[in-house]
Amino acid sequence: MSGRCPRPRRRSTSPPRAFAPGPSAPWDWSSNGDAHEVHVPGFWIDTVPVSNAEFAQFGEDGGYDRRQ
Numbered sequence: 001m002s003g004r005c006p007r008p009r010r011r012s013t014s015p016p017r018a019f020a021p022g023p024s025a026p027w028d029w030s031s032n033g034d035a036h037e038v039h040v041p042g043f044w045i046d047t048v049p050v051s052n053a054e055f056a057q058f059g060e061d062g063g064y065d066r067r068q
Contacts, residue, residue: 016042 018039050058 010047011044012047014043
């Protein structure tokens with residue numbers, strides 16, 4: 001990355017939850033099938049977008065293969 005200081009990252013948590021994806025209206029053809037409950041584990045998420053340059057740097061630094 002260039003010599004500039006990267007933006008500070010702020011992270012937030014999303015707790016585990018269940019939700020029912022599926023059509024929200026009878027005319028909604030955007031999803032396939034009926035609504036069904038899905039369980040999503042909790043996760044951390046950045047509260048600001050990641051630029052293409054930041055993502056490229058992430059890949060160059062080992063990306064998802066690097067354990068932290």
